[in-house]
Amino acid sequence: MSIATVSPSSPLLQTMDLTCVNTIRTLSMDGVQAANSGHPGTPMALAPVAYCLWQQFLRFDPQDPVWPNRDRFVLSIGHASMLLYSLLHLTEVRAVSKDYETLGEVSVPLDAIKAFRQLDSRCPGHPEYRWTSGVETTTGPLGQGVATSVGIAIARQWLAARYNRPGFEDLFDFNVYALCGDGCMMEGISSEAASLAGHLRLSNLCWIYDNNHITIEGNTSLTFTEDVATRFIGYGWNVTRVGDANDLDMLARAFRTFHNTKDRPTLIIVDSHIGYGAPHKQDTSGAHGEPLGEDEVRLAKRNYGWPEDKKFFVPEGVYDHFRQGIGKRGKQLRDAWFARIGEYRKQYPELAEELFRMQHRQLPEGWDRELPEFPADPKGLATRESSAKVLNAAAKNIPWLIGGSADLAPSTKTRITQESAGDFSAENHAGRNFHFGIREHAMGAILNGLSLVKVRPFGSGFFIFVDYMRGSMRLSALMELPVIYVFTHDSIGVGEDGPTHQPIEQLAHMRSMPGLIVIRPADANEVREAWKVILQLHHQPAVLVLTRQAVPTIDRRKYAPASGLARGAYILADAPGGNPEVILIATGSEVALCLEAYEQLSKEGVRARLVSMPSWELFDDQDRNYRESVLPPHVKARVSVEEASDFGWSKYTGSEGHNVCIESFGASAPLKQLLKKFGFSAERIMAAAKSQIAQQRAQS
Ligand SMILES: Cc1ncc(C[n+]2csc(CCOP(=O)(O)OP(=O)(O)O)c2C)c(N)n1
Ligand SMILES: [Mg+2]
DSSP states (O other): OOGGGSOTTSGGGGSHHHHHHHHHHHHHHHHHHHHTOSOOHHHHHHHHHHHHIIIIIOOOOTTOTTOTTOOEEEESOGGGHHHHHHHHHHTTOEEEOTTSOEEEEESSOHHHHHTTTSTTOSSOSSOOTTTSTTOOSOOOSTTHHHHHHHHHHHHHHHHHHHHOBTTBTTSSOOOEEEEEOHHHHHSHHHHHHHHHHHHTTOTTEEEEEEEOSEETTEEGGGTOOSOHHHHHHHHTOEEEEESOTTOHHHHHHHHHHHHHOOSSOEEEEEEOOTTTTOTTTTTSGGGTSSOOOHHHHHHHHHHHTOOTTOSSOOOTTHHHHHIIIIIHHHHHHHHHHHHHHHHHHHHOHHHHHHHHHHHTTOOOTTTTTTOOOOOOEEEEEEHHHHHHHHHHHHHHHOTTEEEEESSOHHHHTOOOOSTTTOBOOSSOTTOSEEEOOSOHHHHHHHHHHHHHTTOEEEEEEEGGGGGGTHHHHHHHHHHTOOOEEEEEOOSGGGGGGOGGGOOSSHHHHHHTSTTOEEEOOSSHHHHHHHHHHHHTOSSOOEEEEOOSSEEEEOOTTTSOOGGGGGGSOEEEEOOGGGOOSEEEEEOTTHHHHHHHHHHHHHHTTOOEEEEEOSOHHHHHTSOHHHHHHHSOTTOOOEEEEOSSOOTTTHHHHOTTOEEEOOOSOOOOSOHHHHHHHHTOSHHHHHHHHHHHHHHHHHHO
């Protein structure tokens, strides 16, 4: 029977199911009211959906919320965070340390709910991974959660294909549930992700769509009249409906339909009433994003048959009811899994060791033993080419290094070529090469999902298209996930493709993002060192920015070793006695150009230093002594050279320095013509250096 159709006096209201549902509702309402900020309506509406899923189906042990084979629950409607916090609280999910150790205390105590949206509360405005145990991924930007859930589902398929063995078919068999709303459905990223999920026939993936017809501006009739069911059928999903979000039986049936669907993902469309039970706000956008108000809270509680004046009230028996449901089931499943992994370790010690390392974000022994050294070569090779060699050498020894491209692998050179690597597809879940299709934004979110399950993912594309995926990349950084982004075609060096394909402001853009490591290596050996640094990152995403065109492989017997890359910037070539009168600073393909200028300046008796600066972030992380040894404060004559916007460069060149840069969009022409047009020549750099020296002399 539907809860909605039950009158408040009905004995059914006394059932524990309903008491639990209403506890979720009222905690959510009270949390928002106390904060005087937040989104009460959707948690009130979806409490029965979440309750049914968690209490009856979710294979999740609140005592061990990082158990690797747990089902994942993604709250893609991050604004409804109180729904998740209420669940985490009522199921008594335990806190986990940064080293993945389960701590004794609960993740979300009642006091945290009372302090919803206050500084340092475990209940921030939107759910944050790494901050609140039990939150599987950070959500808030609509669409990201559902797209990430596709990555999580893919990761499970990949793990199952590689690690499940006869007798251990259930080592990895977890399901992924994502709760989404009209906003998630409208965002383009969900279409990209759903299309790929359907194509890959991810049968372990279930999206639950809260079809409440309400968004912030009002009814969805304003903006959203497509037939979602037909759309998802078109994507190759199984689509089922629940006509009433309060109907626990119908919900349970829908979840069972999902379990029984073995050949495609499932979408459950649930009709719900936002602000359910609030007499003046139900079914209005007024229930979406502001507190109900004290009076409305009281009236809603009256409708639920709840004590009107009690706040943050958890009736007797509620915690125990959850312990007997999700708690008991989850613990049994979790304990059984760990018993079996013990067996597995005996039979498959190498695979078990791989899993252990992967789950702890460690690398295999000897992972870097085959990374190539590149001999000096004036003609050299494109950094995308050297990257291909390094990536493949690393991939040989890191079996869970997997990834692909948004349809540009032949250009980005990110294919893992060893024959055993294969392609990930609906038929081959063991493949290590992924084809994301032309879906950059979803690719970013899927990489996040893969990384959340702790495989080591990389994704690639043209650097210009970071613009299409920045939303997901920002979440990699915010979640501190070591996702690897490989971007090629990094500058006007692209040539004929023209300004639509020539990054200008993208480097500045990426460098401005907290927690993201950006590396633009100068030559093949810097590429090797860059991969070395990146693969050892635990909590930072990295962006590797590579050329399409060949760059010389610098003679490291003559100039400083490429290992300097690890410190972000290093003196590649110096003035006699280490006493420069001018410093040239360059990244990527411009380093070779500066080397030419440096040699010429030296011949002319100008005391120049050349600093290769592949990574601002790595350099900024060095101690002051090192930084000042590379860029001595008293040497104010400085020239930076980068085929991009100069935005931010004055941090290193100072207010009096000179930046050889590009202040407009690029142009379509052969590279030689472009270099001339935009003034990237040794002569111009030399002239800038001399002018800097003259300027400093004039001032002293
Ligand atoms: C990418 C993105 N754009 C805009 C927002 C701001 N925003 C938060 S909730 C919301 C409306 C969402 O409507 P719906 O998904 O139907 O949620 P409901 O109101 O039904 O809970 C918007 C526009 C956001 N969080 N993310
Ligand atoms: Mg809605």
